[in-house]
Amino acid sequence: MDKKKTLIFLTATRADFGKLKALIHITDLSPQFDVHVFITGMHMQTKYGSTAEEIEGCSYNNTFKFINHSTENRMDLVLSRTVEGFSAYCREIEPDLIIVHGDRVEPMAGAIVGSMNNILVLHIEGGEISGTIDELLRHSISKLSHIHCVANDKAKKRLIQMGEDQNNVHVIGSPDIDLMNSSQLPSLESVKKHYDITFEDYGILLFHPVTTELDSVPYYAQSLVEVIEDSIFNYVVIFPNNDIGSSHIIEAYEKIQRKSSVKIFPSVRFESFLVLLKNAQFLLGNSSAGIRETPYYGVPSVNIGTRQFNRGNSETIIDTGYKKSEIISGIKKALTVPRKRSTTFGTGNSSQLFIELISRKEFWNLSKQKYFKDIN
Numbered sequence: 146m147d148k149k150k151t152l153i154f155l156t157a158t159r160a161d162f163g164k165l166k167a168l169i170h171i172t173d174l175s176p177q178f179d180v181h182v183f184i185t186g187m188h189m190q191t192k193y194g195s196t197a198e199e200i201e202g203c204s205y206n207n208t209f210k211f212i213n214h215s216t217e218n219r220m221d222l223v224l225s226r227t228v229e230g231f232s233a234y235c236r237e238i239e240p241d242l243i244i245v246h247g248d249r250v251e252p253m254a255g256a257i258v259g260s261m262n263n264i265l266v267l268h269i270e271g272g273e274i275s276g277t278i279d280e281l282l283r284h285s286i287s288k289l290s291h292i293h294c295v296a297n298d299k300a301k302k303r304l305i306q307m308g309e310d311q312n313n314v315h316v317i318g319s320p321d322i323d324l325m326n327s328s329q330l331p332s333l334e335s336v337k338k339h340y341d342i343t344f345e346d347y348g349i350l351l352f353h354p355v356t357t358e359l360d361s362v363p364y365y366a367q368s369l370v371e372v373i374e375d376s377i378f379n380y381v382v383i384f385p386n387n388d389i390g391s392s393h394i395i396e397a398y399e400k401i402q403r404k405s406s407v408k409i410f411p412s413v414r415f416e417s418f419l420v421l422l423k424n425a426q427f428l429l430g431n432s433s434a435g436i437r438e439t440p441y442y443g444v445p446s447v448n449i450g451t452r453q454f455n456r457g458n459s460e461t462i463i464d465t466g467y468k469k470s471e472i473i474s475g476i477k478k479a480l481t482v483p484r485k486r487s488t489t490f491g492t493g494n495s496s497q498l499f500i501e502l503i504s505r506k507e508f509w510n511l512s513k514q515k516y517f518k519d520i521n
Contacts, residue, residue: 152242157187167320193387231258329416369430374401435447440489
């Protein structure tokens with residue numbers, strides 16, 4: 146490269162920051178790049194643990210915080226506010242590359258701003274399938290992006306089916322596995338001490354609203370809470386994301402907050418979450434962590450409902466419906482499943498593959514004009 150390139154990473158959730166963190170770190174250390182981190186979404190909400198503070202604690206050279214939520218959390222309004230705020234930031238920074246992750250409205254905003262202002266957009270973990278509105282957003286973000294870094298060959302094939310140029314789709318694995326492999330993770334003892342978790346064995350509960358089934362979310366939450374109320378197991382419970390419907394889940398959790406076998410947290414630092422996950426008996430809920438991270442550690446996951454429909458096929462994933470009896474049956478099965486590690490989503494070298502890709506001179510010569518590629 147002839148000159149230092151300016152990168153903006155856009156992060157809006159604790160989940161996407163976990164995916165982007167290794168990539169931000171390796172590029173921030175490189176003299177080839179001027180790295181900026183645009184922090185928005187649930188990171189800025191006290192209700193969900195004010196996780197912007199965690200990002201600022203990483204001591205990146207350039208961070209910027211933007212509040213895109215108000216009392217009205219409709220997705221279309223959040224999208225429009227994020228477009229406005231991120232567009233203004235891009236006019237100031239003049240980036241050469243915008244990096245977005247996943248399937249939420251904030252990366253959608255980043256891709257819109259980039260594509261409409263002739264700025265290269267790189268999408269992390271496109272080409273995947275799931276339930277809910279996430280699938281529509283993910284594929285839309287991919288179509289607005291110029292370069293794709295995907296988790297595996299299946300995701301690459303789907304993007305090619307969508308008309309993307311195979312030369313612009315690169316398999317790097319899931320970047321959070323870099324952190325999962327890290328020797329710098331804290332010890333289980335220190336994590337339990339920090340979060341005052343006194344029980345030895347535990348499951349983790351992480352359940353999000355299904356945005357296409359909003360009318361049923363209160364029932365889903367009530368059914369899940371009844372399982373916890375009657376359970377003999379200990380649980381580390383983490384708040385859902387900030388999608389519409391999350392308030393129903395948080396309100397339902399009030400019924401179990403005084404139960405001695407339950408510890409509830411608005412958020413848990415990502416590295417600490419990984420340590421808790423690695424040592425858990427099982428993960429319960431509908432988080433992508435049950436499809437991605439738990440199989441890598443060989444931890445069983447009880448995947449409730451449609452949110453992660455058809456996204457993973459590891460032997461350690463037990464799919465269930467929303468009924469109390471179905472969830473209980475899934476938990477019983479999870480306790481008997483052999484712990485078998487899966488590398489479907491990578492082996493832990495994503496950040497190295499990523500920086501090798503964006504360090505190539507030809508990467509920066511990519512045309513910002515996209516063309517649909519028919520499959521011969």
